Amino acid sequence: MIKIENVHKHFGGFRAVDGASLEIKEGSITGLIGPNGAGKTTLFNVIAGVLPPTSGVIKMAQTDITGLPPHELFAQGVLRTFQIAHEFGSMTVLENLMMVPGGQTGESLWNTWFHRKRIAQEEAELKERALDVLKFLTIDHLAEEKAGNLSGGQKKLLELGRTMMVDAKVVFLDEVGAGVNRTLLNTIADAIIRLNRERGYTFCIIEHDMDFISRLCDPVIVMAEGRVLAQGTAEEIKRNEQVIEAYLGTGIKNQKADGVNV
Amino acid sequence: MDLLNALVVLANFVIIPGIAYGSTLALGALGITLIYGILRFSNFAHGDTMAFGGMFAVLGTWWLQSKGISIAPLPTALLVIPFAIVLMILFLLFCDRTIYRYYRKVKASPIILVMASLGITFIMNGLVRFIIGPGERRFADGTRFLISARDFKAMTGLNEGLAIRLSQVITFVAAIIIVAALFWFLNKTRTGKSMRAFSDNEDLALLSGINPEKVVTIVWVLVAILATVSGTLYGLDKTYKPFTYFMLLLPMFAAAIVGGLGNPVGAIAGGFVIAFSEIFVTYAFKKFFGYILPKDMLPSGIIQIISTDYKFAVSFTILVLVLLFRPTGIFKGQSI
Numbered sequence: 001m002i003k004i005e006n007v008h009k010h011f012g013g014f015r016a017v018d019g020a021s022l023e024i025k026e027g028s029i030t031g032l033i034g035p036n037g038a039g040k041t042t043l044f045n046v047i048a049g050v051l052p053p054t055s056g057v058i059k060m061a062q063t064d065i066t067g068l069p070p071h072e073l074f075a076q077g078v079l080r081t082f083q084i085a086h087e088f089g090s091m092t093v094l095e096n097l098m099m100v101p102g103g104q105t106g107e108s109l110w111n112t113w114f115h116r117k118r119i120a121q122e123e124a125e126l127k128e129r130a131l132d133v134l135k136f137l138t139i140d141h142l143a144e145e146k147a148g149n150l151s152g153g154q155k156k157l158l159e160l161g162r163t164m165m166v167d168a169k170v171v172f173l174d175e176v177g178a179g180v181n182r183t184l185l186n187t188i189a190d191a192i193i194r195l196n197r198e199r200g201y202t203f204c205i206i207e208h209d210m211d212f213i214s215r216l217c218d219p220v221i222v223m224a225e226g227r228v229l230a231q232g233t234a235e236e237i238k239r240n241e242q243v244i245e246a247y248l249g250t251g252i253k254n255q256k257a258d259g260v261n262v
Numbered sequence: 263m264d265l266l267n268a269l270v271v272l273a274n275f276v277i278i279p280g281i282a283y284g285s286t287l288a289l290g291a292l293g294i295t296l297i298y299g300i301l302r303f304s305n306f307a308h309g310d311t312m313a314f315g316g317m318f319a320v321l322g323t324w325w326l327q328s329k330g331i332s333i334a335p336l337p338t339a340l341l342v343i344p345f346a347i348v349l350m351i352l353f354l355l356f357c358d359r360t361i362y363r364y365y366r367k368v369k370a371s372p373i374i375l376v377m378a379s380l381g382i383t384f385i386m387n388g389l390v391r392f393i394i395g396p397g398e399r400r401f402a403d404g405t406r407f408l409i410s411a412r413d414f415k416a417m418t419g420l421n422e423g424l425a426i427r428l429s430q431v432i433t434f435v436a437a438i439i440i441v442a443a444l445f446w447f448l449n450k451t452r453t454g455k456s457m458r459a460f461s462d463n464e465d466l467a468l469l470s471g472i473n474p475e476k477v478v479t480i481v482w483v484l485v486a487i488l489a490t491v492s493g494t495l496y497g498l499d500k501t502y503k504p505f506t507y508f509m510l511l512l513p514m515f516a517a518a519i520v521g522g523l524g525n526p527v528g529a530i531a532g533g534f535v536i537a538f539s540e541i542f543v544t545y546a547f548k549k550f551f552g553y554i555l556p557k558d559m560l561p562s563g564i565i566q567i568i569s570t571d572y573k574f575a576v577s578f579t580i581l582v583l584v585l586l587f588r589p590t591g592i593f594k595g596q597s598i
Binding site for chain 1: 447452455456471476483
């Protein structure tokens, strides 16, 4: 689905992404893990068109999408969320969702005045869809709340909701679980699995919670120092000596030896 | 009776001019605040954009006057404003496509855009002087006074007159209509919401599929409307003189910052705060106090806090105070 070929992103002398090559297969939930500063988020930013790559190519189903601006990627079904949840704080949750998708009829000055009916109809459909999404994410009681007042975890759900307003192809989730409690994390995990199975979304997830990763992701890709260190199923990754050295730490090996499930 | 006379003096020299001037500043500050909120730079060219829009209106008015077309008792300029707006939209979009777009593409820091706008200021300034000349240009016609001082005196029997110029009323009414339309647009329409979204969080707006170039185009259209209307009406109320618009830049920026940069409500409030402070501080209150104080308590001076020569000091002082004590402005805009 998405193929990243030898992508570099340097900031002056600092090589944040240093020749990363990986593939995100269609229909998969790919996990992307690695120590802090491994270049995961930078790679996301490069894929999402926020930062231009220093060199390298990003392809989606054979077409080159390197350096396309975010709103054009969006039109092609490539979506992402942020590590720290973003929201339009002064708008309600419902309005936040209805902001997506772009290219609505009401978005031109001309139509605003002369196609009122079509806009009203479109907005009614959008509203219905947004309410469905909120119900799916179990936050429908917050529809009229200002998004700025939501808790961190609810904002994460709202971000996930944003991706459900359109028929996305690939969704990049940057630490969906950060700062989210267990119960909410389960809700998010269920939502991801359902979206993947029922609507055929492909996911690529950055996450530090190994439980979450092992539950959802196959394959798991490990990045370190701007490169891909290892790739495989969650179980293979947990046993990989290099990965344990660079990221998971020896604790996990000892626990394994003791027969504790991690 | 004396109290009434005193109030009439105050209304005639402070309140009515303050409302008209405040409306002009509010419209100007709205343009500045929109650009700051969405394009994220301080547009120093806004004063001269108003001069440019005003120039189109003056030229159009002269042409219509030469053809003998008028909509008396209203000034002919009102008829021309829509056409002037269209020309300004084209002109501003041309500036944007040729200059600002490049800096957006290379993601230049805001200060570079500010400098670019300063360059555009000088170009516009030069063009206006070249086309219409630096001197005063008269283009007002139609009825001058809604109520003249003499009529007012005859009507009420008071010693003091109250004059309301038609241009002052038009300025105020136009400001109300435009502000109402703008707020309806920003809060109720999809386009307005995507502009607010863009102002709120640019990254997220882009990732929601909002096309930034479309938003930018709409900002310039709105700025053209605001600048042309305020520029023309200010010229109608005083006289059209290119240099005065550059001088409006400081009070307009002060208004936008006092209200909270990027916040439209703030821009309007700021406009009136600045206008009233400026007029209040530079008005000679001798006549006013002459009515309400006993003769022997009246000071011999003209009771003016500072000379009108220093009126810009007022905006500047308020600006400094706001930046020191409440950098986000009254209505919590973005801090600068």
